[in-house]
Amino acid sequence: MKFKFCHNNFNVLNLEKSLEFYTKALGLVETKRTVAEDGSFILVFLGDGESTHKLELTWLRDWDRPYNLGDNEFHLAFRVENFDGAYNLHKEMGCICYENKEMGIYFISDPDNYWIEIVPENMK
Template sequence: MSEAKFRLMHTMLRVKDLEKSIDFYTRLLGMKLLRRNEFPDGKFTLAFVGYGPEQDNAVIELTYNWDKPEGYQLGTAYGHIALGVRDIYGICKELEANGANVPRKPGPMMHGTTNIAFVEDPDGYKIELIDLDTMVWG
């Protein structure tokens, strides 16, 4: 089988507080900080987080623009990032106990049987948690 022409590399999110965002994605969601690059001439910092090396996995690029401390408008076109989990109820309980906002509590999705939940990162970006034990593939 030949290598695909394209590969998903990363999703970029602009963040207001880089340290708070890194903490959320690493401590609460279990990702690793893969690299962090400062660009003084451009006045921005990039931090890449994920579950495995960038060479083999899609990751999230957290972009902090030094001259934009007030934050960003999320807009209506952005949807969410999805993460597969086991024990969605326990995970959501743990996330809330650690201060995360879970605006959509775990339960069956509308018009389906897969259990889902939504958590928000420090900037309000939505992350869908999908219960792999109830996921219907295909």
């Protein structure tokens, strides 16, 4: 039996704001959308155009408060060729929430405060 990664899910309060963030900050594009017939939820899958792994954003119509992310010790990670260019973009966007210069990485946070690790392409 062999299992393969398929997707990760983040629940979001403002779907359009989140889509704008993931497009601008990470270059992700929408690959699939499912809208409940009764309008109670929308699922949007985002991809990077290279890997098969997807990020699923879930919007729930009746959810009216920020999601409790606990200690927020979980995260996604992205490798990037132009680390300095990415850093400058994220600095300009004001979304860098943590830097570890010793390790050569940093984290950004999305509109719902999910953390995303940014690592240079050559980091193992």
